[in-house]
Amino acid sequence: MYENFIAADSPARERLIRPYMGKRTDFDIIIVGSGVGGGVLADNLADQLDDRLRILVLEAGSFLYPTHVYNVCRFPNAAVAQKFGCGTFWQQGDSADDELYIGEQPQLNFGGRSIFWSGLIPFLQRWELDFFPPQVRDAFTGACLLQKAGERMNHSVSMGHVAEQVVARLQNSWLAADFSVKQTPRALHQPYLRADGTPKDEFFTEPTGVFNTAELLINQLGLSSGIGKDNGPGLYLLLNHFVEDVQNDNDRLQLVVRNTLTGQTKMFQASEVVLAGGSIESPKLLRRSSIYESLQPSVKDLVGRGLTDHPTTDWIDTFVDGIGGINLDEHDHAKIIFYSLGLRDQNNEIRYPFNVEMNINHEYWHLRKNDPADPEPADSNPPRPGQARVETKFSFGNCLDNENVVKAPGPQLSYVPEIAFYNTKRVNRLAEKRFPALGGWQKRPDEIWDVLNAITRQIFSLFRINGQPASPNGEYGKDGKGFGNGTVHHAVGSLRMPWRRRFDQEFARGVVDENLLVVGTKHLYVCDMSVMPISTAANPVRALVALTLRLSEHLKAKLIKRRP
Numbered sequence: 001m002y003e004n005f006i007a008a009d010s011p012a013r014e015r016l017i018r019p020y021m022g023k024r025t026d027f028d029i030i031i032v033g034s035g036v037g038g039g040v041l042a043d044n045l046a047d048q049l050d051d052r053l054r055i056l057v058l059e060a061g062s063f064l065y066p067t068h069v070y071n072v073c074r075f076p077n078a079a080v081a082q083k084f085g086c087g088t089f090w091q092q093g094d095s096a097d098d099e100l101y102i103g104e105q106p107q108l109n110f111g112g113r114s115i116f117w118s119g120l121i122p123f124l125q126r127w128e129l130d131f132f133p134p135q136v137r138d139a140f141t142g143a144c145l146l147q148k149a150g151e152r153m154n155h156s157v158s159m160g161h162v163a164e165q166v167v168a169r170l171q172n173s174w175l176a177a178d179f180s181v182k183q184t185p186r187a188l189h190q191p192y193l194r195a196d197g198t199p200k201d202e203f204f205t206e207p208t209g210v211f212n213t214a215e216l217l218i219n220q221l222g223l224s225s226g227i228g229k230d231n232g233p234g235l236y237l238l239l240n241h242f243v244e245d246v247q248n249d250n251d252r253l254q255l256v257v258r259n260t261l262t263g264q265t266k267m268f269q270a271s272e273v274v275l276a277g278g279s280i281e282s283p284k285l286l287r288r289s290s291i292y293e294s295l296q297p298s299v300k301d302l303v304g305r306g307l308t309d310h311p312t313t314d315w316i317d318t319f320v321d322g323i324g325g326i327n328l329d330e331h332d333h334a335k336i337i338f339y340s341l342g343l344r345d346q347n348n349e350i351r352y353p354f355n356v357e358m359n360i361n362h363e364y365w366h367l368r369k370n371d372p373a374d375p376e377p378a379d380s381n382p383p384r385p386g387q388a389r390v391e392t393k394f395s396f397g398n399c400l401d402n403e404n405v406v407k408a409p410g411p412q413l414s415y416v417p418e419i420a421f422y423n424t425k426r427v428n429r430l431a432e433k434r435f436p437a438l439g440g441w442q443k444r445p446d447e448i449w450d451v452l453n454a455i456t457r458q459i460f461s462l463f464r465i466n467g468q469p470a471s472p473n474g475e476y477g478k479d480g481k482g483f484g485n486g487t488v489h490h491a492v493g494s495l496r497m498p499w500r501r502r503f504d505q506e507f508a509r510g511v512v513d514e515n516l517l518v519v520g521t522k523h524l525y526v527c528d529m530s531v532m533p534i535s536t537a538a539n540p541v542r543a544l545v546a547l548t549l550r551l552s553e554h555l556k557a558k559l560i561k562r563r564p
Helices: 011-016 036-049 078-086 112-116 134-141 145-152 161-171 213-221 278-288 427-439 445-460 541-562
Strands: 027-034 055-056 179-183 234-238 242-247 250-258 265-275 316-320 334-339 352-359 388-396 401-406 463-467 524-526
Touching: 027 036, 027 250, 036 213, 036 234, 036 541, 078 179, 112 213, 134 541, 145 541, 161 179, 161 334, 161 352, 161 463, 179 445, 213 234, 213 334, 213 463, 242 278, 265 278, 265 541, 278 401, 316 445, 316 463, 352 445, 388 427, 388 445, 401 524, 427 445
Parallel strands: 027 055, 027 265, 055 234, 265 524
Antiparallel strands: 179 334, 242 250, 250 265, 316 388, 334 352, 352 388
């Protein structure tokens, strides 16, 4: 079906999860996909309604459960993503030199992208929230859903006293006028244990930085999942089951599902169905489904259109030995974010439509320096003794781009459509289209580099090296330090909610409404990155979990009203 797609069973799966084996094919809710959107939704609904409703999670992927491969020592994230990616689309471009190009393929497996995720969960700022429709924005802030999303993901408080001291020093600098400087929130995963098995004091302050929904669902299902209750209420899971069609069935929906191990098809029915396959898979499924032809033309035209990534520059670094009265060396570490306050200048442009990310000795927070017998960092230019490496990069928000399209399937309803994706490598396109929409910027490419280079020099000059202000090793406008290629890591917008074409414009209707219901349907929802109306400067996963919590409450109220 897909190149490099793995359909398999394993002893590990057999030990941990019992698949649904009941004869009943009817459910209250069916969730297609077990990643961040589908996994958190299933976990939350099961917490509240497990004893009242029948809930089924269908996952196309197998139980691939490496030891959170993004934390494997010495391997860069991109290489791991390419290793586990599968060919779910094709494109005209095939190299980083092409304008139409996505750098990597998605991974399909139990837990979706969450298994491969590094656990960074920064907050959305007010200027980013302005791109969300009012009802959603109010829920994020007034109902504190962004805060609750972080709590659900076990967000960290601190990465230690050195990080706290550096942040305090930066907060008392010129940065405070335009940025809110914080330690980057990360997801707690497992406690660090002492040799005797007791937790270290650092348990609550030093996160491992991995959150994944596979563990949530394993915990929810239990080792004896489904035994003796297959035909009753509860949460159920089927791996290696690919959804091929969604059909209307009177006042409910019917799914055509193929077992990828046996090739057999089966029908399931549900009162409510939630697509949570991600920004590539969900629009493909909706477009080839029987429901698609019944959608309004204005909705159909937006299905698969708008796919947008999360533009970031390359890293630029320097070596330092302190900041203020704080000494830094190769043993210190921190992950810091400079949230833009979104202030506007005299031309009504957002001064800085980006966040700045900073690492101090990234080998530590990446968890790659984990071999006591080999203490050297895995790079060709490690810090010298008594010095720390400081790196920064810029993370931009990005409005939806209607020229990016997950195209219609071929005459045989191909599973592997062409994608037209204009990547962000070419700064001319960013200057001409993306930045005017996002921040109102009317800047030439050289002016964009000037802004980034100036801020980089100013930030690094707050640190010292040998008694002098530190300076960057190179500049963004030189030596290839530019924007990276597009990726599927933070791809959003292919099944958008109400959205703005650019800042300060009115909202237009999308594919789903504020409750994530597909417009023109009664029972079909979407809960993954595809619904986002913007790719925010902050990693968007916290916003997705907040949307998931909101959808959970909506479905709970709807189903309880129907079945008291």
